Amino acid sequence: MAGAVAAAGSAEQFQQLLQRPDRSLVVVHFWAPWAPQCAQMNEVMAALAREHSQVTFVQLEAEAVPEVSEKYEISSVPTFLFFKNSQKVDRLDGAHAPELTQKVQRHAAGTAPVPGSGGSAKEELHARLRKLINAAPCMLFMKGSPKEPRCGFSRQLVEILSQHGVAFSSFDVFSDEEVRQGLKTFSNWPTYPQLYVAGELIGGLDIVKELEASGELDTICPKAQKLEDRLKSLINKAPVMLFMKGSKQVAKCGFSKQIIEIMNNTGVDYETFDILEDEEVRQGLKSFSNWPTYPQLYVKGELVGGLDIVKELKESGELLPVLKGEN
Secondary structure: OOOOEEEOOOHHHHHHHHOOOOOOEEEEEEEOOOOHHHHHHHHHHHHHHHHOOOOEEEEEEOOOOHHHHHHOOOOOOOEEEEEEOOEEEEEEEOOOHHHHHHHHHHHHOOOOOOOOOOHHHHHHHHHHHHHHHOOOOEEEEEOEOOOOEOOHHHHHHHHHHHHOOEOOEEEEHHHOHHHHHHHHHHHOOOOOOEEEEOOEEEEOHHHHHHHHHHOOHHHHOOEOOOHHHHHHHHHOOOOEEEEEOEOOOOEOOHHHHHHHHHHHHHOOOOEEEEHHHOHHHHHHHHHHHOOOOOOEEEEOOEEEEOHHHHHHHHHHOOHHHHHOOOO
8 A cells, every 4th residue: 555654563474575576665664662762753654655655664563573673683763674675775773764764765766875965965974974983982893793793804803903902892884884885985995894093093904903013003992991890880880770771861672661660750869871882781791790681770789680670679668778778
């Protein structure tokens, strides 16, 4: 039906929608009913569906079809994936209506992104690239992730940084074609990987190898704090610390949203840490605390537990004394 947004309630339905022969582009919104930003983006999707009758627009509730969400590494909502001929061609994380509109228009027209076509689009892209470059003191733009590099050069660079105990964050250029093409022009560096320190381009694999050989790499790149020390420091950052998906303002999973509501009703001050922003903390804290899921609540450096424990403490009237460190 032209102008409508389809719903995929199962992995089978999702596959059927991807394989529809009459549509060249399929845009899938991974959403959750508890997230207000998803409701807003559903309205944007509906408007785009009316404009682009040749495109298939699909809503998929991320937590209801976990096998699809896990396959495409959906860790927060809203996330949008773009498919052509059943192959993923682009991705957009977050509630960015203008960017979603641009990507739909570009892919529907069948054109590859051209960085710098149009002044405001170029300025928006450059602002986004600057933000990404400065997202961490040391940023690696690579093919794949540190755990799963998708080219030999990226793998080698990750190995060098790891051997030298460098603290770095990474961005997978395969996840965003606009960033992949735009950064080449922005940095005047035509290949990947690209390493940035303090917002400045260091270079690619060859440059890093030269710096390693000369002994300069250790002076240029920030050292990683030992993970255990870092976790202890984070757990003790505030008397009450909540490790969750998202933030107080925007929870990115149903469990995190529920625990935030309970915490806010206690009137007790607390700080949060978004584990989606830091894969090392996300995985490390599970082992450190011997608690496999999130959210995780700590009081004075001690683990209280997750949502179920917090609910039990609330029911028994013990939550407030625990949060105040009286128990």
